[in-house]
Amino acid sequence: MALTGRAGLLALAGALVVGLLLPHWTGVLVVSGVVLAGVLADLLLAGSVRRLGFSRSGATAVRLGEEAEVTLRVRNPGRRAVRGTLRDAWPPSASARTGRQPIDVPQGQARQIVTVLRPTRRGDRRASRVTVRATGPLGLAARQGSHEVPWTVRALPPFHSRRHLPGRLDRLRELDGRSAALVRGQGTEFDSLREYVAGDDVRSIDWRATARAADVMVRTWRPERDRHVVLVLDTGRTAAGRVGDGTRLDAAMDAALLLAALASRAGDRVDLLAYDRQVRASVQGAPAGSLLPALVEAMAPLEPALVESDARGMVGEVLRRTRRRSLVVLVTGLDPAPIEQGLLPVLPSLTARHRLLLAAVADPVVAEMARGRGDAEAVYGAAAAERTLAERRHVTALLGRHGAEVVDAVPEELSPALADRYLALKAAGRL
Amino acid sequence: MSAPVSPDTRRAWRAARTPVAIVLLVVLAGVVLALVRGGDDRALDPRSYGPGGAHALARLLDGQGVGVEPVFRADEAAAAGGTLLVTRPDLVRPERLAALARQAASVVLVEPSEETLRAVAPALDATGPLNERVRQPGCALPAAVEAGSVVLGGTGYDGGQSCYGGGLARDGDVTVLGGAGPLSNAALADEGNAALAMRLLGEHERLVWYIPSAGDPGLRAGEESLYGLLPSGWVFGAVQAGIAIVLLALWRARRLGPVVTEPLPVVVRAAETVEGRARLYRRAGAADHAAEALRRAARERLLPLLGLPPDAEPQAAATAIGHRAGRHPAQVGALLYGPPPTGDSALVELADALDALENEAGQ
The missing domain is CATH 3.40.50 (Rossmann fold)
Known part of the structure; x- marks a missing residue:
């Protein structure tokens, strides 16, 4: 049960009655009795909250930063109308805009209530309880009760780097046979034979085929297809650092999504693995059409774990999953200790069978600090930043000597830089 | 689909009976004590055992x-x-x-x-x-x-x-x-x-x-005046007003459902370790370490411009850079490979001098 402000005001008005008309204990008893009788009558006559039936429908997934609508249907099978307030409670980061609404459900009828969510964090947002306060006819007291109505809205990674995709797809088409048909070189494979037309490069004439056919035949080439790309996200402690507005993991996901979109359009197969000390998420063998939805679905609930990543286990998992020669894109940090002690010892087993591309999220604050001049504090900051940058260069060189390529960029530039490196590898036929 | 989770009357009573019992016990003890002690503690009261009583x-x-x-x-x-x-x-x-x-x-x-x-x-x-x-x-x-x-x-x-x-x-x-x-x-x-x-x-x-x-x-x-000015029923009116205040407090205290909690991820600024190292340098007055970091960074930017390896001989590097920047090799050598600065002001000057050299050499 719950009292309303009206009950308190009635009792307060009763204070005047007691003070001026009935200045005795009987007066207090009479007024309190009236209030109590009103409250009891309201509790008896209010609609039953316990018997209400609830069901939900609506959005189950929303891209971060966009709005989702979840509809709550309230059915009242009871004998009295339920009038009052309804609260559809969601966790704070779901940012439910219409959490608390007036309702009026006549007996035997149903009403729909729309809750608008705008999640502020990636991941699953589970609905908490639905609480209804049904006020009695006098408005002095209300019945209150809660119902558990489960529903989950998954906030997906935003994929901000989508805007870079059209430009990269143009570059991909340039690589593709349709744009440069007869250029043979690294990174291309034999496509087909066709008749010679004026303007074709005479060097691409296939004389053996010409001898068999009536016409002069030329060979056409196309870029390599059906290569294998394995995206590995390191969700260990280095991914938890906040860079700019989001964590390193957010930037890593964005870069991985752009690369996956590009690679699947280029005809390559893309797999995803998220790992710290165990497999956190995995996408394997998804068809090109449903690859991106599968990836964002798998990435949505990922959170960085505050543990040191197990590089040996991660490499072992990659080797176990991929038999074919693949491009392994490992998005991790470039801190000296985890790389030198964790990754380097197991790197040869990986680079022996696959091509490794390591992507790291740089912090623009460090570059900013390195430019600090003027007073002692800024110069000490610059020295510390230069030291950090030197360590990163050292680690990059070390990885290069072990046959791994490194892309080190600030969050906004990581996605296009990684996509460009992929295109360069593809153009060079080194996938 | 949905299930009511509010406690029914029996569960509410089971949850409430211990507090209710405690409140009753306290009230009962208060009444018994008041009866046993009797009287009050006014000054020079013949029934009072207090220090001021009689x-x-x-x-x-x-x-x-x-x-x-x-x-x-x-x-x-x-x-x-x-x-x-x-x-x-x-x-x-x-x-x-x-x-x-x-x-x-x-x-x-x-x-x-x-x-x-x-x-x-x-x-x-x-x-x-x-x-x-x-x-x-x-x-x-x-x-x-x-x-x-x-x-x-x-x-x-x-x-x-x-x-x-x-x-x-x-x-x-x-x-x-x-x-x-x-x-x-x-x-x-x-x-x-x-x-x-x-x-x-x-x-x-x-x-x-x-x-x-x-x-x-x-x-x-x-x-008498304080009491005389008020209407005779003010005591009872005040009691009733007290009841009203309790009711209003109950109205405000009742929440519409429990507070929803959620676990938040731990997020640390990635640059915090760098800032921490800068403060350590500063507190320790490690001008030598800081200067070495700045000089090394400047060398690593300058030497590739001249086509020299990063570990080039100091003498040869200073000569090449001095030639390019239009400076005396000894001056450049002192700047890039010289003794560490003593004190913060010397470090700040060194940083500015390195910037100037990089600008001249980069043109």
Whole structure:
């Protein structure tokens, strides 16, 4: 049960009655009795909250930063109308805009209530309880009760780097046979034979085929297809650092999504693995059409774990999953200790069978600090930043000597830089 | 699809019965204690065991066959043929007090003001404050002479028969005591306090112990005014208003469903380690380490411009860079490979000098 402000005001008005008309204990008893009788009558006559039936429908997934609508249907099978307030409670980061609404459900009828969510964090947002306060006819007291109505809205990674995709797809088409048909070189494979037309490069004439056919035949080439790309996200402690507005993991996901979109359009197969000390998420063998939805679905609930990543286990998992020669894109940090002690010892087993591309999220604050001049504090900051940058260069060189390529960029530039490196590898036929 | 999760009546009662039992126990204990202790703790109350009370004196007088009658209202304080003790005479209207004093065989007033004295004992005057200390009788009053020295203080009086340096004065049947000390539980055993109190109050068979209290019609108009101005029912109105406030508090206190919690991920600024290292450098005054980091960074930017390897000979590097920047090789060598700077200001200068060199060489 719950009292309303009206009950308190009635009792307060009763204070005047007691003070001026009935200045005795009987007066207090009479007024309190009236209030109590009103409250009891309201509790008896209010609609039953316990018997209400609830069901939900609506959005189950929303891209971060966009709005989702979840509809709550309230059915009242009871004998009295339920009038009052309804609260559809969601966790704070779901940012439910219409959490608390007036309702009026006549007996035997149903009403729909729309809750608008705008999640502020990636991941699953589970609905908490639905609480209804049904006020009695006098408005002095209300019945209150809660119902558990489960529903989950998954906030997906935003994929901000989508805007870079059209430009990269143009570059991909340039690589593709349709744009440069007869250029043979690294990174291309034999496509087909066709008749010679004026303007074709005479060097691409296939004389053996010409001898068999009536016409002069030329060979056409196309870029390599059906290569294998394995995206590995390191969700260990280095991914938890906040860079700019989001964590390193957010930037890593964005870069991985752009690369996956590009690679699947280029005809390559893309797999995803998220790992710290165990497999956190995995996408394997998804068809090109449903690859991106599968990836964002798998990435949505990922959170960085505050543990040191197990590089040996991660490499072992990659080797176990991929038999074919693949491009392994490992998005991790470039801190000296985890790389030198964790990754380097197991790197040869990986680079022996696959091509490794390591992507790291740089912090623009460090570059900013390195430019600090003027007073002692800024110069000490610059020295510390230069030291950090030197360590990163050292680690990059070390990885290069072990046959791994490194892309080190600030969050906004990581996605296009990684996509460009992929295109360069593809153009060079080194996938 | 949905399931009600609010507790039903039986579960609510099960959850509430322990707190309810505790509240009942506390209330019950309070009532029992109040009944057992009885009375209240007013100053010079013959039923009070507190330090300011006077139960000890009342018992002593009782043992000597004096009938002690505690009264709280002026109309019950008639003491024909007995002693009248007024613990706070200033609260009572002077004319009312004078009338009571005329009925009694003898009167003891505790620390009355000048205004009260004019009505009851015009021969006496209040002189001012009196320190509390051991005082000798210094007069011929039999009670004082027999009691000997007492601990007394409060207000001094003169006129009539004055004893103890003004702490006790008598005009006819009216005795004025400068302070409540000799009568209280706390000080009764000091010096001759008990003897003086017994002789003053045990003069007659009957002692009317008058404690002016709230609600006494004999009180002064000034004391009554606060109550007199309010409507007669204000106490009950206030009780009802209290009930209303409790109801309003219950209204505001009831939440519409529980607070929803959610675990938040731990997020640390990635640059924090770099900032921490900068503060460590600064606190340790490690200008040499900082300078080496800056010089190394400058070398690593400059040498590739000239096509030299990062680990080039200092001499050769300085010559090449000096040539490119239009500077003397020795100067460049001192800047890039020289001794570490001493102190923060030298470090700041070094950083600026490195920037200038990089600019010149980069053009």
